[in-house]
Amino acid sequence: MSFERPLDDSALFRICFVCTGNICRSPMAETVFRDIVSKAGCESLISVMSAGTGDWHVGERSDSRTLTAMHEHGYDGASHRARQFDPDWFEHLDLVVAFDRSQERILKNWAQTPADRSKVHLLLSFDPDEHLVDVPDPYYSDAALFDRVLRMIHQASAALFRQIEPALRRGVS
Secondary structure, eight states, X not given: OOOOOOOOTTSSEEEEEEESSSSSHHHHHHXXXXXXXXXXXXXXXXXXXXXXXXXXXXXXXXXXXXXXXXXXXXXXXXXXXXXXXXXXXXXXXXXXXXXXXXXXXXXXXXXXXXXXXXXXXEGGGGOTTOOOSSOOOXXXXXHHHHHHHHHHHHHHHHHXXXXXXXXXXXXXX
């Protein structure tokens, strides 16, 4: 069985959110960012996906606490299946978003060129109001941290979209 979700190469901008196992933070971000993109009417312009640096959870659904937090905020992540990031994807992506410095380091080590390394950024770096560097990993915590992490991801994702939206609008005019 394949858990591949194709990347839309026809999109003007292609982004992949990458956490550790692709069952908590990155599926939250993929779902939230897709919602932001959809509400802005930019679905055909941005391709969004997520993955993990590790392969422990490949094929699994998001963590139940992830799904609960998303459901409580009006998001549906039920169709998600975890997958591992493939370094060959760099050539097809414009931005690779990590959630903590460990993932950032792994992804930059996997990148074969300086151009690919320059695509890797921390999510919270896009949010000028956030003073943390890393999005905490809620996996070993409680539901309250999942909710807090989802709110952090939403705020940073909205800030990221505000930064790329003007270029998207110019790209279609």
